[in-house]
Amino acid sequence: MSRIGKKPVELPSGVTATISGQTVEVKGPKGTHSFTATDDVTIVQEDNAITVTPRGKSKRARQQWGMSRTMVANMVKGSTDGFKRELEINGVGYRAAVQGNVLKLNLGYSHDVDFPIPEGVTITTPKQTEIVVEGSDAQLVGQVAANIREWRAPEPYKGKGIKYKDEYIFRKEGKKK
Template structure:
């Protein structure tokens, strides 16, 4: 039994949710999102909450049960509060700046890295060594943060590179004389 799947997803005030067949559409103050629930799982809206249940007792239905419930929960959180990821840049001369729809990164290469900001994503740089990525779709926000981090991952000796704000870098000891 899925502990996550058992809980119904409550729809807060200011958010409208509609369920038609397997499609869930959510509209809120930040925007509109939709998700098509797999056929192995049934979804229904009643009493201001969205309930997700498996259609049968097969392994696939039970594995998609909690996943589908989490996806629906992410839709509601996205249109009401949004999602945010913070990145930190460590290294001498490493910095970031937003210019229009492009994020310019100086990461120690012979050239600057230009990252096109995807649609629906907002990137801010409060400090040159800090990047804040926000949006309503959790998957797109996380994917964008991962792509930016992949340009220069943090290395274990000095910790130089782009890392998540809450990430811990395991440090290694350098050469000994």
């Protein structure tokens, strides 16, 4: 039994959901999202909640059960609150700034890195060493944050690079003389 799949997804006020076949469409103040589930699960809307149940006892049906429920829950959360990923820049001379629709990164390369901000995501830099990625699509926010981090992943000796704010960098001891 899926512990995640058993829980119904509550729809807060201001959010509407329409189910047509295996497609769920959620509309809220921050946008509209849709998800098409596989034929292994049944999606039903009762009162102010959406429930997902498996159509069989196969392993695939049970896998799709929890995943489909999580996808619906992420759509509901994204259309009400949105998602946020915070990045931190460590290193001498490393900095970030938003100029128009481009994130400019100085990361110790011989050139500045220009990262175009994709549609559906907003990027802000409260400080020169902080980047905040926000949006209503969980997958897109996470992917954009991962793409920014990829330009200079943190190294284990001094911790220089771009890391998630809640990430712990395992530090190594340097060479001994």
